[in-house]
Amino acid sequence: MLRVKNINTYYGQVHALKNISLHLNEGEIVTLIGANGAGKTTILNSLSGITPPRDGEILFEGRPVAGLSPDCIVDMGISQVPEGRQVFKDFSVEDNLELGAYLRYRKREKKSVIRKDIEDVFELFPQLSGRRNQMAGTLSGGEQQMLAIGRALMARPKVLLLDEPSMGLAPLVVQEIFRVITDLRDQRSTAVLLVEQNARAALKIADRGYVLETGKVMLEENAYDLLENKDVQRAYLGRDKKEIWER
Amino acid sequence: MKIWDPLYECMPRADLEQLQLERLQATLNRVHKSVTCYRRKFDEAGIVPEDIRSLDDLSKLPFTTKEDLRLNYPYGMFAVPLREVVRIHSSSGTTGKPTVVGYTKNDIRTWSNLVARFMTAAGVTRDDVVQIAFGYGMFTGAFGLHYGSETIGASVIPMSAGNTEKQIMIMQDYKTTTLVSTPSYALTIASRMEQMGVDPKSLSLRVGLFGSEPWSEAMRKEIEGRLFINATDNYGLSEIIGPGVAGECEYKCGMHLFEDAFIPEIIDPDTGEVLPRGSVGELVLTTLTKEAFPMIRYRTRDITSLNYEQCECGRTMVRMKKTMGRSDDMLIIKGVNVFPSQIEEILFAIEGCEPHYQLVLEREGDTDVLEVRIEVTENIFFDEMKKQKAFVEKVEKRLHSVLGVSAMVKLVEPSTLPRHEGKAVRVIDNRRR
Secondary structure (H helix, E strand, O other): EEEEEEEEEEOOOEEEEEEEEEEEOOOOEEEEOOOOOHHHHHHHHHOOOOOOOOOOEEEOOOEEEEOOHHHHHHHEEEEEEEEOOOOOOOEEEEHHHHHHHHHHHHHOOOOOHHHHHHHHHHHHOOHOOOOOOOOOOHHHHHHHHHHHHHHHHHHOEEEEEEEEEOOOOOHHHHHHHHHHHHHHHHOOOOOEEEEEOOOOHHHHHOOEEEEEEEEEEEEEEEEEHHOOHHHHHHHHHOOOOOOHHOO | OOOHHHHHHOOOOOHHHHHHHHHHHHHHHHHEEEEEHHHHHHHHHHOHHHHOOOOOHOOOOOOEEEHHHHHHOOOOOOOOOOHHEEEEEEOOOOOOOOEEEEEEEHHHHHHHHHHHHHHHHOOOOOOEEEEEOOOOOOOOOHHHHHHHHHOOOOEEOOOOOOOHHHHHHHHHHHHOOOOOOOOHHHHHHHHHHHHOOOOOOOOOOEEEEOOHHHOOOOHHHHHHHHHOOOEEEEEEEEOOOEEEEEEEOOOOOOOEEEOOOOOEEEEEEOOOOOOOOOEEEEEEEEEEEEEEEEOOOOEEEEEEEOOOOOOOOOOOOOOEEEOEEEEEEEEEEOOOEOOHHHHHHHHHHHOOOOOOEEEEEEEOOHHHHEEEEEEEEOOOOOOHHHHHHHHHHHHHHHHHHOOOOOOOEEEEEEOOEEEEOOEOOEEEOOOOO
């Protein structure tokens, strides 16, 4: 569905992504694992057009994506949920969701269809439903994250790019959010590219994963194998620590 | 017939090639980081992993040979620390030192699944009883098939090689349905059954998985006709993973090579040049999923060709022909790899012996027999029969302990071995049928 070949992305002089190739199939959760600065967020930003790659190929359903503006990319079916939620704090929950359908409004899609999608988001996150008229800024961190995901879903994406959805959230809330991510895959066949600090939790719901190091892919494996991989365990899952450091 | 891993085995070629590229790039990044030998080779060729942007770019990379493994004996080619390795195997080397290969926990699981693929393709299911008549120990054959059977859920009888009568007894009593052995040993079993008056039709045996030595279609017919089983071929080598590189499906028109785990190339063994699709040449393999022991462009020395046409079974993976020979002088005797140079070294080492020798291979009944003919020189010209006999015994003993197969030594008159342009004809292989 999404096929990336040899993309190179730069921040000024800094060569942030070196020849990254990866793919994402329909109905698949793929996670990117790596230390800070390995290039995880840069990959998401390259795909969504926020920091377009300098070269390489991105094909979405056979059509080239690289070089298009972010709004065109959203229109094609790729939506990003940015790190740190970034909801519009002074807008109500409902308004935030409506903004997520901005392009659809512009294309004069029927309002009733969009209304239906808003109700679907409330069904997905019942917690938001009771707060639909509340300002987004007054929501808890977890609710804001739900809203950010809901807002992205309003564009009816086929691919969802999720950046650190669990950051700063209580474990129970994280569980709820991860449940929704798996539901999206299982019920809507949405493909999810998930960047997560909590690598273990991400690998538990993911189908496959890529391990990144200094802007390069070091490993592509199914999620189970990555959980079992000693390098990954030591570097990103916190296992074995005692064994290593106390020697 | 069932396909074990249809997601990968039947993957559309375009998706497969994307996956291969991703895994190749990741493998190169890994070996460049953690294997000194590869980093040095890439440096010498002036290549960094980022230069490989397509599958065709693979040909820019240098080859890896058995010599590299020998120079890095024992652990120099490992890409992970030894504490992450859960298994070590080895195979015979050209000159004394064996080559050592390692597996992580994930490698063992990957391996098991690859073997499960070709066993399933051969028709093995969880209901089967698999008798493994490969030698356990340092060779990868027995363990690979063992894990593959268990992964499928079949019942494994880890018989190991030898003791043919007991093999047959167990086959009768345990109701073995699947035989794993070398093809020549299958014929040994058939002959012994005839001698013992055991009717193969009275057995539950229905499938045979044969490998670890080259065999012909005629031999397949003979095995099938004498044991009343479906005889299938598979291919592998321990430097790459062991068995599980390729295996036949029910159409028996070449062995499907598991390209999500290995990239095959066919090269001209003399120039190293990559040959166009369909050509006959030496098989070169690159591993895509190995963690402990990745191999980049390993020269297998096996001569074969690849067929990229879609197979009727539904698998999209390329099919490799039965191997047609070697691009070096390695001999496979009773499933054991033997190089003439090993024998030469032994003869050199034994005092007084100059290496004018000849190896003669015969198949007596169903077993390989190796005869080593040595020209007598003044140094080893003994008047006494006793001394001569002692010398022959010494060489035989030494050969057996180094090669792992027994050989008969015969002393011949000086200058009686044939020579071509001054060079001796080292090997006469009369086994081919």
